[in-house]
Amino acid sequence: MGLRERVLKKESLKRYLDSDKLLVKQLTAGDLIAMGIGAVIGTGIFILPGTVAAMYSGPAIVFSFILAAVVCSLAAMCYAEFASALPIAGSAYSFGNVVFGEIIGWLLGWALILEYILAVAAVSTGFSAYTASLLKGFNITLPRAVSGPFNPSQGTYINLVAILIVLFIAYILNRGVKSSMTLNKVMVLVKILVIVLFVVVGLFYVKPANWHPFMPFGAKGVVTGAAQVFFAYLGFDVVAASAAEVKNPAKNMPRGIIGTLIICTVLYILVAAVLTGMTAYTKLDVANPVAYAFQLAGQDWFAGLLSVGALAGMFTMMVSMIFSSSRLIYSIGRDGLLPQFLGVVDTTTRVPKHSMLAVTVVVALLGGFVSLDQLTSLVNIGTLLAFTFISLGIIPLRKRQDIPNHDGFKVPFYPILPLISAACCVGMLFQLSLETWIASVLWFLIGLIIYFAYGIRHSKLNQKA
Template sequence: MSLGSRIFRREKIDRYLETDKKFAKTMSAFDLIALGIGAVIGTGIFILPGTVAATKAGPGTILSFVFAAVVCSFAAMCYAEFASAIPVAGSAYSYGNLVFGEIIGWILGWALILEYVLAVAAVSTAWGAYFKSFMTGFHVNIPASIVGPLDPAHGSYGNWIAIIIVLFISFMLSRGMKASVRLNNIIVVVKIAIIILFIIVGAFYVKPTNWHPFMPFGMKGVFAGSAAVFFAYLGFDAVSSSAAEVKNPKRNMPIGIIGTLIIATILYVGVSIVLTGMIRYTNLNVADPVSFALQVVHQNWAAGIIALGALAGMFTMMVTMIYSSSRLIYSIGRDGLLPKFLGKLDKNGNPIHSLVTITIVIAILGGFVPLDQLTNLVNIGTLIAFLAVSVGIIPLRHNKEIENNQGFEVPFYPVLPIISAILCLAMLTQLPAETWIASIIWFGFGLILYFGYGMRHSRLNDPNNVD
């Protein structure tokens, strides 16, 4: 077999379904939406509407969020069809293996590892700093030496609060998804309630004159704002990682993925409408525009509630991403491209080895490594996955193993998947050069790992598994 034939071998859908049926199927459509909202709605909802209004779009930021949601919805529908047709763990990694071949699946898996690990590590660092600030309001002083970068020469010994929260979330997930989902759902409801509270309170202080001019920077500003807020929606794709643990995935996966995007859009647009109505957009270029707006109208009592909402937002985001990354690592280990012990489930149907492994990596990065310059890599990893899933709908429709898919299908096929792929390419071109350089290094290391280990240990070396 030639090298080209070997690296483009495709997995069998039946084997994935057979292996992943060991997962406990406990999740409903509501659980999926809560996971998705947990990932998508973070601290950004309290910051982006203000800063984008001030610097790019004015009150037209409202339209910016709508346009960004439309772009994301194309990719979301492609994910929904894949998750409905192929309810397996691993998200875009598994989809790539099935429709493109092993090397493409590996690249997508490597991109998703980059997305999940860096996203959680960066947010855990921010959570530690935010928690310290929050506790100061209760006159509890957490030493700065344990909530900062590792720099012993200057009395800083790492962000131990970040490490503790990552370990706590992983412990929670290790107890099983049923209990974890219940807690996540409660915190998501609290988070949404806090956002709605701001919208209701702020609505009483809206002055319609603040919406004029509505588009001070023209449509160009609205589209620039749309590009800036596009990344606020990233995270809904993590929902697809849970497909193997969902009751009635053909019905519930599309509801979870598309429902997440619709609810997130309503919340982002609602905050944007109220915020730009409360305060003149030119005054919103501050670090915490929502808290600032409440202070201007003398509603200081709500500032602490907003801080609690920010902590809740970061917490649920970490829950979803740690959960998704453990399923991703499990999927790659299941296929032999990483050590096979990572692809094992315990007696309760939890991928405990992959969860422990990814927790250690995230805790070290979040606790001791400065990530400020690396967070843009989250965007490139996500967009590469979006691009592949969008294009992948075409070979998926021609796959004879699933020709009787009776679940969700992308409308206006093949036009909509092609438009989605083009939009993803356009967004990739907007990323800075240093992001591309760092990603090339990351993917270069990944290819070395694949050719040095993964290709030789792949389960596709077993003739019974070859498509």
């Protein structure tokens, strides 16, 4: 078998289903929606509507969110069909292995590793900052030495809170899926209650005059705003990583993915509408637009409540991302492209503890010691590449003879919608900066070196050949 045939050899669904048997099918549609909302709705819901309205869309930002949701829903439907037809762990990595071949699957997995780990590490540092701010309200100040990344010139050596929250979440997840999802649901509920309270209280301070002019930047401003807020929806794909642990995946996976997108869209639109109604959009280009709007209304008490909502939002995001990244690493180890001990499932807890440990160590080190300000934009490129390939992958998925005709969700208007979805994602990729592309190319070069130096020689798929 030549090199080209080896790297493009496709995985069988049967082997993946056999390999994932130790993972317990216990997640419901409700668990998946909670996981999805946990990943998608973070602190950005209190920031993004204000800044984008001020700079691009005005009050018509509600249309920007709707447009972004429509584009994102195309990719969501493609993910829903894949997760319904292929109820296996690993999300886009495993899906890519089945329909495109091993090297494409590896590159998608490598992109998602970067996305998940950087996202969690960055959010852990945000969690630390919000915790420090909240503690200051009680006259408690953390020592500077343990309050930031390693930077002796600034007097910081370790971000202790960032490390501790990552270790705590990993501990909860290691105890078993069901208990961790219960805690996640509680925190998601707290986050949603804070958002709903903002909407309800904010309605009393809405001045309809602030919505005029409604579209000050014209239709172009709405489209530009949609490109900016599109990234607020990234994260629902983490739901697909849990497919092997879902009850009745043919029904529950589509419900979880599409339900997440619908609920998050409604929440974003409500916050954007109330915020631009409370305060003129021209005043919202600030770091904390929601808190600022309440300050202008003479309601400073809401800032403390926002901190609670923000902490809950970041907590649930980290739970979802650490869970998903551990399943991704497990899937790659299961296939031999990374050391195989990472693909081992603990027979007692039915959790891939080795992959969880690997993810925890890397994320804790990054969050505790490294400044991530210049790296977080790399999260977007990994997600959009996965979206593009999953959208295009619907076409070969439908043609695979070894995959039984599934009774679950199917993308309507095939193949037009998958192609439109892929085109939209490619368009969003071109919105990213040159620096992001250069850094991503370097990351993929490292991935190719690892694949050809280690992965291809240890691949279980190629060992069968």
